[in-house]
Amino acid sequence: MKRIALSMLLASVIGAAQADTVGTLEVANGSVVTFSNYDGEALAVTGAQSSGSWGSLFTTAGGYFYATYLGNESGYTNDFSFGLGNGSLLESNDTGTVISQWVDAGTVNFSFSDNADLGHVFHNGDQQSNPFGFVILNGQTNIYGTFDYLLGFNDSWTGDADYDDFVVGVNFVAAVPEPETYAMLLAGLGLLGMSLRRRKSNMFD
Ligand SMILES: [Ca+2]
Numbered sequence: 001m002k003r004i005a006l007s008m009l010l011a012s013v014i015g016a017a018q019a020d021t022v023g024t025l026e027v028a029n030g031s032v033v034t035f036s037n038y039d040g041e042a043l044a045v046t047g048a049q050s051s052g053s054w055g056s057l058f059t060t061a062g063g064y065f066y067a068t069y070l071g072n073e074s075g076y077t078n079d080f081s082f083g084l085g086n087g088s089l090l091e092s093n094d095t096g097t098v099i100s101q102w103v104d105a106g107t108v109n110f111s112f113s114d115n116a117d118l119g120h121v122f123h124n125g126d127q128q129s130n131p132f133g134f135v136i137l138n139g140q141t142n143i144y145g146t147f148d149y150l151l152g153f154n155d156s157w158t159g160d161a162d163y164d165d166f167v168v169g170v171n172f173v174a175a176v177p178e179p180e181t182y183a184m185l186l187a188g189l190g191l192l193g194m195s196l197r198r199r200k201s202n203m204f205d
């Protein structure tokens with residue numbers, strides 16, 4: 001009986017530990033949006049785009065969020081950027097530049113900024129105001145890597161809706177338990193085993 005109880009406990013503990021390691025990047029409040037004239041620099045690596053979704057990105061567990069600069073289409077005095085934690089991606093960066101940030105489960109804290117014309121800062125989760133905001137495009141593999149999603153920002157200064165003014169590829173890697181977690185788990189199981197053995201030997205005292 002005790003052996004069954006112990007194996008059940010072991011299975012549930014291991015199951016819980018494994019559940020902690022599984023986390024994904026998901027779209028919240030998504031709704032389809034269509035657009036045209038996606039013709040930014042990112043075209044060369046992403047192909048033509050004509051639809052995506054509104055919404056925000058959230059993670060189901062803690063982990064590392066990666067953002068890769070894929071290109072922009074800006075002119076005149078435009079100056080766009082992408083912020084993630086203390087890091088940012090700028091127009092002056094080389095395409096392929098990557099920044100990363102630890103994120104807790106929930107809405108990912110990133111933003112797009114229009115630093116010139118309108119001075120807008122648009123955070124993930126803000127109410128989108130067509131055509132100002134960003135669309136979430138399907139993930140893909142291109143010369144810069146494999147991405148969970150592509151994000152296309154539109155600054156709307158001219159009222160267009162092409163969502164190629166600043167393009168970022170994003171990835172999420174869920175946290176893996178630290179070795180200490182496993183050490184504590186094994187130590188706990190060891191104590192349990194000792195107490196069971198002690199009880200068993202007491203039966204024969
Ligand atoms: Ca635009």
Ligand SMILES: [Ca+2]
Binds near residue numbers: 039040074162163164
């Ligand atoms: Ca554009």
